[in-house]
Amino acid sequence: MVDFKVVLSDPKTGLSYKIDAAGAAAGALLGKKIGTEVDGAPFGMSGYKITITGGSDKTGTPARPDLPGNGRRxxxxxxxxxxxxxxxxxxxxxxxxxxxxxxxxxxxxxxxxVYGEKPVTEIFAAAAE
Incomplete structure (x- = not known):
């Protein structure tokens, strides 16, 4: 299956967090476009909504939000x-x-x-332990 490193930014605090997405979490992102809002539940963040803002492939090539498809051009x-x-x-x-x-x-x-009930710092503090 596919593995992604998700860099999740928190606009309220200005901090970013790294999530290793594999299995169902990676499947939740596959086929989605930049700008799409996805549910945070597959990443252990129930009640949260996450918007995809960009990404890069294995060679470091950046993704453009205005270029349709998934290929490299x-x-x-x-x-x-x-x-x-x-x-x-x-x-x-x-x-x-x-x-x-x-x-x-x-x-x-x-x-x-969209933020859930549990603070982001608690979610990632539990994951770091």
Missing amino acids: GLLISDGFGFNATHNGERRRKSQRGNEIAADFVQVNAKIT
């Missing part, structure tokens, strides 16, 4: 995801991934949008 970009122009008008052809989470993703970035 070479795009001519001037600035933004995966490239910072150093000169005015500079453009480069860079590999970018589509916005759909696929099996060859390694990292998925997400943020909490």
Whole structure:
């Protein structure tokens, strides 16, 4: 089965947490698109809603929210995801991934949008022990 590292950001505190998603938790993300809200229950966060904000594959290629599909494509970009122009008008052809989470993703970035009853610090403090 697929394994993901989910980097979960908490907008209230500004902290981020790492979740190793395997099995059902990874299956909950498979096929979802960037910007999709998913339930936090598969990650041990009942009552929480999580929004997918991005990710990268095994080669470090970033996912773009405006590129449909799950494949890798070479795009001519001037600035933004995966490239910072150093000169005015500079453009480069860079590999970018589509916005759909696929099996060859390694990292998925997400943020909490709806909070549950139990505080986030308690959930991850119990997991760290």
